[in-house]
Amino acid sequence: MLLRFVFLSTLLCCLTGYFSPVSEAAEQKPNIIFIMADDLGYAELGCYGQTKIKTPHIDKLAADGMKFTQAYAGCMVCQPSRSVLMTGQHTGHTAVRANDLNQLLYEEDKTVAEVLKAAGYATGMFGKWGLGYAGTSGQPLKKGFDTFTGQLLQVHAHFYYPFWIWHNNEKRMLPENENNQRGTYINDLLHEDAMNFIRENQSQPFFAYLPYIIPHVELVVPEESERPYRGKFPKKQILDPRPGYIGSEDGLTTFAGMVSRLDDNVGELVAMLEELGIRDNTLIIFTSDNGGQGGTWKEMTDFFNGNAPLRGHKGTMYEGGLRVPFIASWPGKIKPGTTSDLQIGFWDILPTFAQVAGTKVPEGVDIDGISFLPTLLGKGTQEKQKYLYWEYTKDKIRSRALRRGDWKVVQNRMNQPVELYDLGKDIGETKNLAKQHPEKVKELTKVMQQAHTEPRDFPQNLKPIGIKGYVK
Template sequence: MRILAVVILSFCLFSFCQKENQRPNIIYILADDLGYGELGIYGQKIIETPNIDALAKDGMKFTQHYAGAPVCAPSRCVLLTGKHLGHANIRGNDEWNERGDVWSLKAMDENPSLEGQRPMPDSIITVAEILKNAGYKTSLFGKWGLGAPFSESTPNKQGFDYFFGYNCQRQAHTLFPTHLWRNEEKYPLKNKFLDLHQSLDKSLDPNDPKSYASFELTDYAPEVMHREAIRYLEKQQKDEPFFMFYASPLPHVPLQAPAKWVKYYQQKIGPEEPYTGGKSNIYYPNRTPKATYAAMISYLDEQVGDIVKTLKQKGQYENTLIIFTSDNGPSYAGGAKPEFFNSAGPFQEQHGRGKGFVYEGGIRVPMIATWPKTIKKGFESNHISSFYDFMSTIGDLLQIKTPENDGISYLPTLTQKKQKKHDYLYWEFPETGGQQAIRMGKWKAIRTELHKGIVKTQLYDLSKDIREEHDISASFPEIVKTAEITFKENHVQAANKRFRIRSLGDEM
């Protein structure tokens, strides 16, 4: 079925009326755990992001864009397949534990088949495959997280001509790994082995920089991957359109960043309490956690500036569609301090409301689109959109048919034409107790703790209560009833039992 579908798509892909030299290059930049409020253009006051802010001023800023999920892997699955979490194959972070000691970096180093997450099925057709069959050169730099090495779901088997980065999300819990992957082969780095679950030795002074020397290694993966991405861009020809998925691991903890940026924010923020880890810690200690977190974001911003500079030098910036966004809301783990930075902006960011949860702080993300040849400068859009719209947008852009999906193209918004609107957006999430959410215009309906049984539906009016502090479900029973019908209509039992929720009628 997969081969037949690809053949049919390949036949249709070249039937569009745009001339090949008019098709834009596409660069999709995906930050990792970057909050809605962590960019200057979205109101950040401490962390400096001049290059990303410049993108927004040169293009369009979206104020009501949503991630595919509140955590990494399912959000990426939604983005690449166009299916929301009621239909997607990957609905949570599934580490495929039955293979063995999958949380040991040493075990993974000795046996690469322990790396990676449970794979998507081979029958899935991704955006990358669609673009590849349309004549685009496709590449992925950064974090994959949608299938282990040697499985049917590696980047090269899911539509990417070239891959350089992390296959495995757990490996990305250190930014100084012993290796990355170049296509299907390990790419060694000059880093000594340092396992996860590290805390600062109690005999060391947490305020002494020398106490952290053992955690300072050589090859910083975000820098290594970025250099490779820039080299790749420099080789691209104007007559060969390309799609680059730049899936940065920043600013996902652990707190590790280039020294120049750390020093900059140490001076700007001043003295702070060290993060020394703990019993459940899966990251690394850090003497100045706030400064380092800010440094990670400013370094990502610097990398965005490099990408734009390279495109301009090659004369390709004007005809390149760049989309910048984040895979979910801000994290509270590993020494990150989202409340200090007001990381979710107008939304709540603390544990229970940020990453891992379907409240606005966990799924509302920044989204910036620039395409100088087409998008009007400095425009702000309040169009309600989601990751699962990207598939349809690509189909609309290239005038081709895409596989069945849940999205609506936002190309009309980019080109300031009449935009079709969603009746609702839908999420479900089997982790952190089991959750569902629906956005219907100004209304937001949420269910939590679904693994305990069907629970009361919460209802919020986002036009008056952006922080989702006042449950008004008792006052609007008809809206609640509509939401509950929509919850039921959009849930299809997951093939993977790990993603099933008994209270929704799933077989366990």
């Protein structure tokens, strides 16, 4: 009898240990956090060569993980770039191909959030969406996200002190920002909700998509972020030409403060993961939705060498509009201090995250992406893209570009000549080699034509709420 009791007691202890939280944590799927800045240039981080703006937390993320030198956004402006990210399809195939409030995701457009949710992940999104507004099939809660705080329309994400913001399907009112008051800096609220989501879901696998709106203009940030830079740069007034937008009397200082505030957000996030004991089981990606800003803000971008050594800026198909900083950190999985020159694009995110989660892209869902998990882990054979393709299509206006190997073609308008560059020898795209290599132009132009499918015929009678009624 005594031996039987001892045996049963030992068995019970073993079973209790087997089903304990520690054992469950050991078997839990990896958490995934995707942080995406807005309009952050390729060289506006210290780890990519920035010397005037301090980004110690993001730099440490790179030092602890892998930095990509040839990573590309989905497009050269925000809305189509985000569509590529969500669907795993480049802009020759994805639904949204322009900054156009009428372009959005439909029910049949499967997203990375839907793939991860089906794999047992809690999913949360905090920031700029741009792929479907209230009452449409493209809302975040209809595209795989359990919870959402942010802006449905990209134009709403231009403002840092609005008097309301979306939380799930309801408006969260911010009376402290009414009548031009500056009570709540909206990116702080997005960050706070993201942190709370992670705390609440720490005991299960989660996907946190954090498309923060910094450092997209408006050019404004709380004083404590500007203070470290005050007096260090030439004082330049940088005012937004659009009515109702906040500008800055000390624009260079304000911009540097915005980037540093984003860096602080990253530092707080990593510190919380360590405090919760889940840092080692969390893959963090940090990137930007497109290149650094031009236009009214080109002088600012040039002062900080924000896109150096690349040509162009946001809104162009040159490298300065498309190539972005891209950092991956996963303790114990990604070797610290590594650099990769693998050519990847936003369409590669969906299959990569699916593989991280131990699942597959659903049958019948066509994507252009290839998982780069073998590169992250330094294991297995890395399949490479045959080419990278981008287009911007709105009405009858289309610009496009394609990279294959070191060759890149750019066509700024369909009625303009195709330009040819050798990025292996000319990263700044200074020498157009089209006349010297007409056969290469012809060859790559044919590939561009094959990469393009006709865009969706969106109805033009949709009427999303504009800027009026959101601020001021």
